[in-house]
Amino acid sequence: MRASLLQIGVDPSESVNSRRARVASLVREQTGSDLVVLPELWPVGAFASDLFATEAEPLTGPTHDAMAAAARDAGVWLHAGSVIERSDDGALYNTALVFSPDGRLAATYRKIHRFGFDQGEAVLLGAGDRPVTVGLPGTTAGLATCYDLRFPELFRQLTAAGAELLVVPAGWPARRRAHWSLLARARAVENQCYVLACGTAGTYAGVQQAGHSVVVDPWGEVLAEAGPDEEVLTVDVDPATVTRTRADFPVLRDRVLGLDRP
Numbered sequence: 001m002r003a004s005l006l007q008i009g010v011d012p013s014e015s016v017n018s019r020r021a022r023v024a025s026l027v028r029e030q031t032g033s034d035l036v037v038l039p040e041l042w043p044v045g046a047f048a049s050d051l052f053a054t055e056a057e058p059l060t061g062p063t064h065d066a067m068a069a070a071a072r073d074a075g076v077w078l079h080a081g082s083v084i085e086r087s088d089d090g091a092l093y094n095t096a097l098v099f100s101p102d103g104r105l106a107a108t109y110r111k112i113h114r115f116g117f118d119q120g121e122a123v124l125l126g127a128g129d130r131p132v133t134v135g136l137p138g139t140t141a142g143l144a145t146c147y148d149l150r151f152p153e154l155f156r157q158l159t160a161a162g163a164e165l166l167v168v169p170a171g172w173p174a175r176r177r178a179h180w181s182l183l184a185r186a187r188a189v190e191n192q193c194y195v196l197a198c199g200t201a202g203t204y205a206g207v208q209q210a211g212h213s214v215v216v217d218p219w220g221e222v223l224a225e226a227g228p229d230e231e232v233l234t235v236d237v238d239p240a241t242v243t244r245t246r247a248d249f250p251v252l253r254d255r256v257l258g259l260d261r262p
């Protein structure tokens with residue numbers, strides 16, 4: 001399976017509409033990949049919380065429509081990163097969208113762990129309440145978003161639900177880049193999964209983004225890593241490697257489930 005991570009530059013001088021059109025073109029250029037991954041909240045920027053309310057959209061809003069068409073035109077599975085979703089009752093969520101190659105919305109995931117402590121996302125957005133996996137050809141992907149990467153129990157649940165690929169769109173800041181790289185590898189090693197972690201580039205809302213999107217194999221080896229700027233990272237991943245790694249070194253067999261609950 002060929003995966004392409006599109007590490008999108010988020011620049012406040014580019015309008016949301018222009019960025020949406022530009023990203024749709026970039027997705028269309030990925031014909032030949034099986035899976036394309038975009039970062040967290042790339043239309044608005046994960047730290048641009050002052051824009052969340054004005055740029056919120058229904059689940060089937062403009063980003064949905066543009067990405068569904070781009071996935072269909074490119075013939076790819078598309079993890080379209082996330083959008084600020086305005087739900088029917090008016091509540092806002094950080095919601096990831098996954099499209100199949102015919103442009104169908106195959107899965108949505110509302111970010112469970114909201115970042116910001118007493119500010120930003122943590123106070124403006126609602127929290128998701130269920131882990132989500134999605135079937136891809138020959139494998140299963142588990143969905144998580146950015147700050148979720150710090151919470152191993154979520155990834156354990158995704159693994160228990162059959163995930164072999166952990167797909168993590170993010171808007172991770174440069175200041176904590178060391179944590180990003182370390183946690184991506186840790187989640188891969190402890191779950192014997194591929195981790196596809198796709199961040200943003202650029203500086204907006206006063207926060208320099210880390211970039212350095214990364215693909216890690218089930219042994220914890222970094223297969224590919226982006227630099228700090230906008231970049232497309234393309235890498236081949238093989239679900240059979242997950243099966244082989246788990247058979248050769250069967251640590252998952254020794255899990256004691258439920259220990260994360262007090």
Ligand SMILES: NC(=O)CCC(=O)C(=O)O
Pocket residue numbers: 040046114115145146147148150170171172173176179
């Ligand atoms: N958008 C985010 O979730 C940011 C997470 C972050 O900055 C961190 O975990 O550190």
